[in-house]
Amino acid sequence: MSGYLPIAFTTKMKSLLGEEFDRFMSSYEDPRVYGIRINRLKIDAEDWKNLSPMGDTVRPIPWAPDGYYYEEGARPGKHPHYHAGLYYIQEPSAMAPVELLDVQPGHRVLDLCAAPGGKSTQIAGKLQGSGVLVSNDNARERTKALAKNIELAGVRNAVVLNEEPSALAPVFRGWFDRILVDAPCSGEGMFRKDESMIAEWEKHSIERCSAMQRHILRDAAAMLAPGGVLVYSTCTFSPEENEAQIAELLAEYPDFEVLPVPHQYGWKPGNPDWAGEAGRDLTGGQLASLAGTVRLWPHHIEGEGHYAAVLTRKGTRTEDAEPVVSETALLDADAGKRKKLKGNAGAAMRAAEKKGGRGTKDSGKLHRTVINGKHAGKGQVEPVDAAALWHVFAERELSELFEGTGNVQCFGSRVYLQPEGLPSLDGLRVVRAGWYVGEAGKHKFEPSQALAMGLQQREAALSLDFSSADPNVIRYLKGETLFVDAGQMKAGGDLPQPLKGYVLVCTDGYPIGWGKYSGDGMLKNELPAGWRWM
Numbered sequence: 101m102s103g104y105l106p107i108a109f110t111t112k113m114k115s116l117l118g119e120e121f122d123r124f125m126s127s128y129e130d131p132r133v134y135g136i137r138i139n140r141l142k143i144d145a146e147d148w149k150n151l152s153p154m155g156d157t158v159r160p161i162p163w164a165p166d167g168y169y170y171e172e173g174a175r176p177g178k179h180p181h182y183h184a185g186l187y188y189i190q191e192p193s194a195m196a197p198v199e200l201l202d203v204q205p206g207h208r209v210l211d212l213c214a215a216p217g218g219k220s221t222q223i224a225g226k227l228q229g230s231g232v233l234v235s236n237d238n239a240r241e242r243t244k245a246l247a248k249n250i251e252l253a254g255v256r257n258a259v260v261l262n263e264e265p266s267a268l269a270p271v272f273r274g275w276f277d278r279i280l281v282d283a284p285c286s287g288e289g290m291f292r293k294d295e296s297m298i299a300e301w302e303k304h305s306i307e308r309c310s311a312m313q314r315h316i317l318r319d320a321a322a323m324l325a326p327g328g329v330l331v332y333s334t335c336t337f338s339p340e341e342n343e344a345q346i347a348e349l350l351a352e353y354p355d356f357e358v359l360p361v362p363h364q365y366g367w368k369p370g371n372p373d374w375a376g377e378a379g380r381d382l383t384g385g386q387l388a389s390l391a392g393t394v395r396l397w398p399h400h401i402e403g404e405g406h407y408a409a410v411l412t413r414k415g416t417r418t419e420d421a422e423p424v425v426s427e428t429a430l431l432d433a434d435a436g437k438r439k440k441l442k443g444n445a446g447a448a449m450r451a452a453e454k455k456g457g458r459g460t461k462d463s464g465k466l467h468r469t470v471i472n473g474k475h476a477g478k479g480q481v482e483p484v485d486a487a488a489l490w491h492v493f494a495e496r497e498l499s500e501l502f503e504g505t506g507n508v509q510c511f512g513s514r515v516y517l518q519p520e521g522l523p524s525l526d527g528l529r530v531v532r533a534g535w536y537v538g539e540a541g542k543h544k545f546e547p548s549q550a551l552a553m554g555l556q557q558r559e560a561a562l563s564l565d566f567s568s569a570d571p572n573v574i575r576y577l578k579g580e581t582l583f584v585d586a587g588q589m590k591a592g593g594d595l596p597q598p599l600k601g602y603v604l605v606c607t608d609g610y611p612i613g614w615g616k617y618s619g620d621g622m623l624k625n626e627l628p629a630g631w632r633w634m
């Protein structure tokens with residue numbers, strides 16, 4: 101395929117790579133490699149290997165503990181485990197930046213250019229449900245795939261935004277412990293994987309991408325807490341989009357410095373000679389530090405290629421950015437204050453509490469967001485009703501083992517559990533305000549697919565589990581009604597009587613969606629159209 105590469109590209113690569121150029125070019129004739137990353141929110145990599153028919157055929161990706169190369173033709177997207185969110189299909193070198201980000205449970209993490217969500221789901225796996233993930237992308241259409249991938253992975257502690265970084269910077273100034281800028285780029289590392297990128301390269305000039313990256317990086321820098329870590333990455337080779345971007349940032353922000361990346365797995369150092377004009381404004385030490393950034397070249401590793409720089413902002417976090425509570429009314433979740441809830445909502449919640457149920461089990465605060473504008477349409481139930489109906493649903497259909505964390509946030513009839521401690525998101529374009537658990541109708545609550553995917557089987561009051569080899573799984577994933585024997589039903593506690601209501605449908609013990617059992621053997625399929633097997 102090297103014959104199809106633009107001459108301007110090969111000429112430039114020759115001048116950059118010198119004697120390595122021939123090896124670089126021959127990598128375009130090598131077979132493509134394919135990667136999957138096991139979703140540790142759901143399953144441990146070893147357990148997945150034991151469970152999966154692919155388990156014996158995969159090879160570890162050296163830099164990603166949950167990453168594996170799989171063989172061409174394995175078609176992991178066509179297996180029920182994919183629909184259970186047990187793994188994400190991801191290009192192997194694209195797994196490197198999050199490994200470098202050093203995410204720990206409890207961190208506040210921003211993935212600024214996140215769609216379609218490969219790295220966001222990787223970050224979520226590292227957070228293990230503790231802390232906050234803010235996933236943002238400025239392309240509205242792309243945030244749909246981002247939200248879906250986050251939901252498929254069963255992430256409970258993410259919000260998804262659709263904003264320009266400049267709109268986020270004033271809200272989250274100095275707030276994040278970790279920031280990933282996986283920047284839009286000219287995509288030179290994608291030419292082998294996706295030949296359409298070659299035409300794109302000719303349209304998206306390197307200058308235009310560099311200008312975008314410069315702006316995005318400045319806003320990202322403003323949002324990093326002192327002592328925090330920012331990883332900048334691209335899947336392109338051009339120095340203007342890599343070393344030169346970091347050189348400019350260092351020149352402009354003396355409180356940022358490069359944290360050197362160890363050169364292992366065939367990773368090569370960044371090149372200080374490629375710092376461009378900004379290199380002249382750097383001290384000798386700063387310039388040399390660019391060698392601590394890293395290049396994944398396709399002729400040195402099994403992967404398409406990437407660049408990554410790990411930066412820290414000097415200092416330690418002294419004070420937390422206080423959440424701005426403006427249009428958000430906070431209601432303490434103690435029983436006395438909840439009695440103030442009016443009408444059906446209060447009655448429903450008090451009823452739930454009387455039964456010793458979930459209403460009383462909520463931790464933290466119940467946030468009642470004052471909703472206006474496009475979210476709260478005419479004729480929709482009051483937000484507070486939606487919250488109460490969620491509590492009633494959780495009481496009936498989830499088991500005692502369910503531990504919903506976060507604040508209940510209602511946008512019209514839609515209910516979210518939002519990670520705690522976030523600043524107000526008022527005025528931002530919010531795609532998901534947290535874990536979307538469902539939607540309230542006039543008298544009942546419809547659980548979401550995102551709720552199903554974020555649960556464990558034992559957290560549902562009623563569930564069904566089919567082996568992934570059972571034809572019922574594909575039937576279910578195709579949207580068909582199933583006929584089931586009541587004896588197959590499993591309960592998170594005592595089997596509810598009568599045996600009816602929402603059933604969490606699972607394969608090999610991992611949820612794939614909801615069904616509704618009416619007691620006569622028929623399981624109505626609740627899988628949304630956009631989630632079905634194609």
Ligand SMILES: C[S@@+](CC[C@H](N)C(=O)[O-])C[C@H]1O[C@@H](n2cnc3c(N)ncnc32)[C@H](O)[C@@H]1O
Pocket residue numbers: 194212213214215216217218219220236237238239242263264265282283284285312316
């Ligand atoms: C390389 S892709 C991100 C891939 C993603 N991190 C993943 O692992 O799945 C770059 C993304 O940046 C987004 N983008 C472009 N300009 C942006 C901007 N100004 N602010 C935020 N995102 C932007 C694009 O829509 C695109 O989805």
